[in-house]
Amino acid sequence: MPTDVVMPQMGESIAEGTIVRWLRKVGDEVNRDEPLFEISTDKVDAEIPSPAAGVLTQVKVKEGETVPINSVVAVIGVRDTAAAEEPAPNPLPPSANVASAARVASPQPVKNPPTGPAAVRSGGSAEGGRVRSSPLVRRLAREHGIEVSQVTGSGLAGRVTKKDILAYIEHGPITALPTPVTATTKSPKPAPTFDADHATVAVPMTVMRQKIAEHMVASRRTSAHVHSIFEVDFSRVQRLRQAHNTLYEQSGAKLTLMPFIAKVVIDALRAMPIVNASVDGDQIIYKRDINLGIAVALDGGLVVPVIKNADEKNLLGLSRAIADLASRARAKQLGPAEVQEGTFTITNPGGLGAVFGLPIINQPQVAILGVGSLEKRPVVVNDAIAIRPIAYLTLGFDHRLIDGVVADQFVGHIKRGLEQFEAPIE
Amino acid sequence: MPATTATRPSDELSRDQRLELFYFARLTRDIEERLALLYRQNKVVGGLYRSLGQEGESVASAYALAENDAVAALIRNLGSVIVQGIRPRAIFAQYMAKGTSPTHGRDLNLHFSHIPNGDDGPIVIGPISTLGDLVPVMAGVGLGARMRRRRLVAMTYIGDGGTSTGAFHEGMNFAAVQKLPLVVIAEDNKYAYSTPVSQQMAIPRIDQRAEAYGIPHEMVDGNDMLAVYDASKRAVDLARQGAGPSLIGVDTMRMRGHAEHDDMRYVSKPLLDAWEARDPITRYRAHLIETEVATETDLVEIEAMSRQYAEDEAGLAEADPGPDPATVADGVVAGGHFQPSVEIVRSPFRVKRGASRHTQPTVVHP
Amino acid sequence: MAKTTYLEAIRQGLAEEMASDDRVYAIGEDIGLYGGAFKVTEGLLNRFGAERVIDTPVSETAIIGAAIGSAYLGMRPVAELQFIDFVACCFNILTNFAAKSRYRWGAGVPLVVRGPCGGGVSGGPFHSANPEAHFLHTPGLKIVEPSTAYDAKGLIKAAIRDDDPVLFLEHKLLYRRVQDEVPEEDYVVPLGQAVVRRPGDDVTIVTFGAMTHTALDAANQLAERDVAIEVIDLRTLSPLDYETILQSVAKTNKVIVLHEAQRTGGIGAEIAAAIAERGFEHLDAPPVRLASLDTPVPYSPALEAAFRPSVEQIVAAVEHLVEY
Numbered sequence A: 001m002p003t004d005v006v007m008p009q010m011g012e013s014i015a016e017g018t019i020v021r022w023l024r025k026v027g028d029e030v031n032r033d034e035p036l037f038e039i040s041t042d043k044v045d046a047e048i049p050s051p052a053a054g055v056l057t058q059v060k061v062k063e064g065e066t067v068p069i070n071s072v073v074a075v076i077g078v079r080d081t082a083a084a085e086e087p088a089p090n091p092l093p094p095s096a097n098v099a100s101a102a103r104v105a106s107p108q109p110v111k112n113p114p115t116g117p118a119a120v121r122s123g124g125s126a127e128g129g130r131v132r133s134s135p136l137v138r139r140l141a142r143e144h145g146i147e148v149s150q151v152t153g154s155g156l157a158g159r160v161t162k163k164d165i166l167a168y169i170e171h172g173p174i175t176a177l178p179t180p181v182t183a184t185t186k187s188p189k190p191a192p193t194f195d196a197d198h199a200t201v202a203v204p205m206t207v208m209r210q211k212i213a214e215h216m217v218a219s220r221r222t223s224a225h226v227h228s229i230f231e232v233d234f235s236r237v238q239r240l241r242q243a244h245n246t247l248y249e250q251s252g253a254k255l256t257l258m259p260f261i262a263k264v265v266i267d268a269l270r271a272m273p274i275v276n277a278s279v280d281g282d283q284i285i286y287k288r289d290i291n292l293g294i295a296v297a298l299d300g301g302l303v304v305p306v307i308k309n310a311d312e313k314n315l316l317g318l319s320r321a322i323a324d325l326a327s328r329a330r331a332k333q334l335g336p337a338e339v340q341e342g343t344f345t346i347t348n349p350g351g352l353g354a355v356f357g358l359p360i361i362n363q364p365q366v367a368i369l370g371v372g373s374l375e376k377r378p379v380v381v382n383d384a385i386a387i388r389p390i391a392y393l394t395l396g397f398d399h400r401l402i403d404g405v406v407a408d409q410f411v412g413h414i415k416r417g418l419e420q421f422e423a424p425i426e
Numbered sequence B: 001m002p003a004t005t006a007t008r009p010s011d012e013l014s015r016d017q018r019l020e021l022f023y024f025a026r027l028t029r030d031i032e033e034r035l036a037l038l039y040r041q042n043k044v045v046g047g048l049y050r051s052l053g054q055e056g057e058s059v060a061s062a063y064a065l066a067e068n069d070a071v072a073a074l075i076r077n078l079g080s081v082i083v084q085g086i087r088p089r090a091i092f093a094q095y096m097a098k099g100t101s102p103t104h105g106r107d108l109n110l111h112f113s114h115i116p117n118g119d120d121g122p123i124v125i126g127p128i129s130t131l132g133d134l135v136p137v138m139a140g141v142g143l144g145a146r147m148r149r150r151r152l153v154a155m156t157y158i159g160d161g162g163t164s165t166g167a168f169h170e171g172m173n174f175a176a177v178q179k180l181p182l183v184v185i186a187e188d189n190k191y192a193y194s195t196p197v198s199q200q201m202a203i204p205r206i207d208q209r210a211e212a213y214g215i216p217h218e219m220v221d222g223n224d225m226l227a228v229y230d231a232s233k234r235a236v237d238l239a240r241q242g243a244g245p246s247l248i249g250v251d252t253m254r255m256r257g258h259a260e261h262d263d264m265r266y267v268s269k270p271l272l273d274a275w276e277a278r279d280p281i282t283r284y285r286a287h288l289i290e291t292e293v294a295t296e297t298d299l300v301e302i303e304a305m306s307r308q309y310a311e312d313e314a315g316l317a318e319a320d321p322g323p324d325p326a327t328v329a330d331g332v333v334a335g336g337h338f339q340p341s342v343e344i345v346r347s348p349f350r351v352k353r354g355a356s357r358h359t360q361p362t363v364v365h366p
Numbered sequence C: 001m002a003k004t005t006y007l008e009a010i011r012q013g014l015a016e017e018m019a020s021d022d023r024v025y026a027i028g029e030d031i032g033l034y035g036g037a038f039k040v041t042e043g044l045l046n047r048f049g050a051e052r053v054i055d056t057p058v059s060e061t062a063i064i065g066a067a068i069g070s071a072y073l074g075m076r077p078v079a080e081l082q083f084i085d086f087v088a089c090c091f092n093i094l095t096n097f098a099a100k101s102r103y104r105w106g107a108g109v110p111l112v113v114r115g116p117c118g119g120g121v122s123g124g125p126f127h128s129a130n131p132e133a134h135f136l137h138t139p140g141l142k143i144v145e146p147s148t149a150y151d152a153k154g155l156i157k158a159a160i161r162d163d164d165p166v167l168f169l170e171h172k173l174l175y176r177r178v179q180d181e182v183p184e185e186d187y188v189v190p191l192g193q194a195v196v197r198r199p200g201d202d203v204t205i206v207t208f209g210a211m212t213h214t215a216l217d218a219a220n221q222l223a224e225r226d227v228a229i230e231v232i233d234l235r236t237l238s239p240l241d242y243e244t245i246l247q248s249v250a251k252t253n254k255v256i257v258l259h260e261a262q263r264t265g266g267i268g269a270e271i272a273a274a275i276a277e278r279g280f281e282h283l284d285a286p287p288v289r290l291a292s293l294d295t296p297v298p299y300s301p302a303l304e305a306a307f308r309p310s311v312e313q314i315v316a317a318v319e320h321l322v323e324y
């Protein structure tokens, strides 16, 4: 397994080091602990020994260059297979000494003791009939001659917030429940306006909305929906992304998660044609082509552009196709053919933080894959707790055609494919 | 303070004991050598403070203790805890901040303790970084032992720099008036960080610090392992008999920077060269061959065994997992689940050191 | 203007004051020939000689004691503690002797005690302290902690010119990681003045030292979600600039006090209490403290990361306040 060689931290305040001299060159065999390069820092000059035996396959930092501590400066590959240079599977990024990196690298399973608001808050929305507000709200209410109890609260547990009272002062009483504003999303579209006499207002659906409504209900009625959820470790994919992103950027593409997922899904579909099929009466229709749909959220709706013959594309090709379709979907520039003839769909409810979703099948397909949010989670590896990038994958499948075992084999295929990703990257 | 009897305590050491002394010194150096590599590979977290050139005095002084005595090492006294049986793997785990270390990654290098119940094995007290504090604390260990009617001896170390702290003075003085069973090894290794001894004290010999406390003291060649053993053994015996504390000054040299990140450009090359020629392990090795205690083959075998053991132990520790962040807040006060422990091991020589074989007082109270 | 590190800025400030006022001198362990454990005083011995750059034994009480005595005779000592943790050794002489001197006798002690504080570098339990709370409770002693190179220079100069004892905390994480454009002309950053590092309307974060940078990182993330954070960098911890804090709270109505020292009895408690007392009617949510856990500073990087406040925690606390 290749090993990364890092710039060591020689002294508590040291942030960077300069490579003075390489004692070995690319292609040289090196022994573990044998001097590899010389560094110079603000405090000391030192010879740095190799962390592993093997062949020096890559020198990333030239003599005279200065890099932050913990930067990878070289890679030691395995003898013989040195050419098949792969990034080292370090369980943790090696940068744990740098405060900012450490923050990113380590989860915060232990939160500080409950901070103010959570600890202070208690019980329901009004204690003994008293409306929850704040000192500021009460002062503003006093100054404007308002009863706080007249104001509808949008805060936690119905608390009247500064926003509520300011809105009240400006617009007078409103009767609809205001939309709670959360920190995690941009404010939604302005709420419809109500007139003083009506508590509701009717607005026609857009065509897209009507279509979605129809399709979703029809799908629910048609398929016997079952969902199966798998936990997938994205360590390897993340490492590959990091290692190759620059290369992709140079060719104008971006190496996101989606192409990796698409790639293994395609492999799985090829291995299990029953998932790349549909039901017609009492016939099973198998499909030769793998046309992969990728759901894209739009303002006020969603669309599923399709990558035709997706199995003919390599990772870079998939990556380009996905980026292209998504951006044209958002710009509403897709041709009708580009949203038809899908044989399988991937949707990404994790984009806004959902751990997993239970997606509805895109008819007449028989399965759909939902990708939950990718997050660092503690997991048990070899009886030790490790921190890994994890996402939950959900397969929604049609039990008319696909049984639980088959579905699980299919997702298992995807899980393995992602955890041991092997397709050529370039 | 010269010995008044002609026989030296070291005369009574068996062949196995002499070889064991060699092994411990060698192992100390091999562990540190391994740590130095791990440090440069960025696996040792924080700093590395080596005892290169001083391994002999740490080992030989602690060797004068009985198995269940108490020792408190400073960061340069790895040898003393190795003698008392702390497993090397635990040391490596400490330096690499592993979850399996004696502090579960909470503190560094030799900052850990081992305090068995009753008279069951060695007591090891870890330092804090604040210099000088171990002296009053180990005086207290001696006091506690006396109150519990245990005949144990407490030994600790202090650098030339550390002797300038108020804590050192208060601890020495207290031990002296209380006649506590304390042996303090004061190491004149020529520097405290970058500060030479001449800037640390205006007396010619570090052991003269003891004059002010009215306790026995002597100065020994710190790179002569048997000389250090002799002086330490006399002091340990005195302490065990209830004659109070002693201070032994060791004349030695710190052969590396204060820590690995210090290139010690303030130390002159001739000074280093002179001390290089007096390396304690090399000298003791030559002595073993000269006195026909061992052959070259015997020693090569011990050296290989030590190196391999250090490497194996380092490998084990390296593979250990890091601490679990979920435990970070546990055990600040009693009632938690934080219960670290250290493994005590015996050397392959399995020499049992008795409580006190050499009981004749050989140092005279001034 | 060339970029200057935080460390270099402190050295410049000290050297400039030594050059312009020969009452100013430096004293501490390994500060002369060696240039200090972190090299803050590198080069000063050559420039000013051994009489004004004094290497001492390992004797913290002697260092501060000698500094106090010389200050009585008109000197302006700048004492270095190799790590600020060892200020514990001279706690008595600093709080009882130096800080009470003016009050008891009218004899001011123009002393600066400076040293590296703070964690995030795996320094372990004895090389990571943030001791401000121990000294906040000492009338007569000022406390300063810069977060930028510009401030570091301006504040060390102001501290040296100040007629009372000043504890000058230098965050070691910032020494070589933070760089600014630092003017060559003489300037000071007056003691007792906080600064708004980033204006915003939604939530105020009051902080200082290395946490200023953590807060700014969090503010950047939150800006992407349309939450505007106002970050106040206190710079001087005693006396506190309540005016700047209260003005900001009057605008945002929600406040987090963030510091790296342990939570209980920390400076955050004092600030939060003052806000509750003096800014009650401006609050739309209770003041929140974010600080390290109430444990000694652990050594392993994973443990220390769990111990210190993180960007994620700040973001979570802000989200909670926004919803509150």
Ligand SMILES: Cc1ncc(C[n+]2csc(CCOP(=O)(O)OP(=O)(O)O)c2C)c(N)n1
Pocket: B076, B129, B130, B131, B132, B158, B159, B160, B161, B162, B163, B165, B187, B189, B191, B192, B193, B254, B258, C029, C058, C059, C060, C082, C083, C086, C089
């Ligand atoms: C009270 C205190 N002040 C300062 C330090 C910083 N410091 C750590 S080791 C050291 C030098 C110690 O020299 P010495 O006592 O001679 O021991 P040696 O390193 O030579 O073994 C100093 C000043 C400290 N640990 N404690």
Ligand SMILES: [Mg+2]
Pocket: B159, B160, B161, B187, B188, B189, B190, B191, B192, B193
């Ligand atoms: Mg010394």
